[in-house]
Amino acid sequence: MAYGAQTDLAERSAFSVFWNRFVAVVRLSPTAAIGLFIIGVFGLLAFLAPWIMPHDPVAAYTDRVLQAPSAEHWFGTDGNGMDVFSRVIYGARFGFGIAIPAVLLSLAIGVPVGLIAGYRGGYLDEILMRFFDGLRVFPSIILALAVVAATGQSLFNVILVLGLLDSPVFARVVRAEVLALRSSNFVESAVAAGNPTWRILFVHLLPNAIQGAMAQTAVRAAWAVRISATLAFLGVGIQAPTPEWGAMIRQGAEFMVSGQWWVAVYPGLALIFMVFGLNLFGDGLQDLMDPRRRAAK
């Protein structure tokens, strides 16, 4: 285990284990705590959006098009006369709604692939790794764009494509850990005791090999939020007037040269903060879970 004094694990409830670790994280890495705080704020915004939003995010006030920020419309109104503040708050739902399932999907695909490739080795491993190497040669944003554009433009598809394209990240990390663990005593005893392969993989190896992958999740979530917003900015996947940050920046782009900055600037700031929070948290997480990086601090 990476941190915290270890007593008898079985005696402690899952919650107290979680809480102790949480406190340890905050104490060891203040940046991670700040990141967690930012994510928490956005989480609250997303969850409580219907109660916080002063206006309907897609209600067009045709008599108040492109109004500057005011007491009535804190972040102004956009080209359709929609309230930018309400739309920015609602946009947090898309951030989480895309990032969480996409990362879960990446884990669901990447972790088993990494386990099997690392444990089995041989041709299967070789081919998979070469394939992942091949994928790395393409810029991820272009690949995501092209695949979403080709396979059909829906929110569901965006999640699916992001999850698929990012799974090699987790597969690689898990594979590397499994390779190191494969010939250790506990695995050999498990084999000798006659455990079936799936049991060795998922009961014996998984808990020992998952740490590196878990450390990556926050950074990968940041990636998913950023890429999905980029897709929406280019009009691929999510279309205006959906209150998604990238789509809102797209709507506001034309007004940047005529002075109505608020349409694009506010959703951009929200996007930056959320991605920044996830990156801060992820960076701290990696520091805490990687002993080498911890030593360097």
Added chain:
Amino acid sequence: MSFQRFLLRRAIMVVPLMIGVVFITFMLVRVGSLDPVGRLAGPTATQAEFDAIRESLGLDKSLWHQFAIYVGSVLRGDLGESWLSNRSVLDDIRERAVISLELLFWGVGIGTLVGVPVGLRAAFRPNGRFDQFTRVLSLLGFSIPTYWLALVMIFVFFYLLGWAPPAIGRMSLLVTPPDPITGSYLIDGLLTANWEAAWSSASHLVLPVICLAIVSAAPIIKQTRAIAIEVLASDAVRYAHACGLPERTVRKLVLRNSAVPVLTFVGTELTGLVGTMSLIEFVFAWGGLGQYGLNAIISGDFTAVQGYVLTLALFSVLVFIVIDIIVHLIEPRSELS
């Protein structure tokens, strides 16, 4: 190992990678649910017309047959015709590649020149004030959407301050472009003593280049810091300290030992930066390869998308090889491992 043998081995190692790359590029548009035939034929086409178009595109053959045909034409340097512009994709790409390379060169060049010294300085005093500051700054750089940064810069420097020219293209429309020599307006303008064109080109370059430099500097700062910290903890540096060498000499040693991993990192980063750059091109209507590719993707121009994606992959592979060669030249022992 002789240099020729080294080159040969590198070239051979690239072959399976390239086969994979071409396969991924090929599959990219086949997995789609988009129907190019319907798009080309139009809504009033008869079944016979459909079949004719399907046959002319070779879509009636089996997938493996199609792949073989595709590999054959790629090897002959034939990337097909753009279905929208009816021009050869290869010509389109060749024309625009230089335009993008110019932007990439200045942007990533400046990003590296700023990022490496900053990362080194942060590493010399880990957790010092400078390190904390640049750490937050580089994480911020990771988090800023490129296209948003570009838009804000246009707003501030064009709309508010009026310092920058309008963000449309590489040069003012009122200026006659210089005679093409290299394809870069700036260099051609300087070479042909067309100062007006060179100035206009330079002023149009400033904002996109700064944008790209910011985006590329962030990961370089972070990685350089990590690499230098590792080097600082190495036996070689400890020995140098133990010998009582002056700090300046030790730092030179750190620089020398960090050079190879930093260089390799910048090389791998280029792959992603080419993608990021396409967004900058898109916002500034740059007219380069990136904008061409994005437009092709958005409008569903399959052959152009394939050609674009393949070109990017080829570029990455080429960069890897060049980096490999440079690393081999400055550090021959890296071959041993």
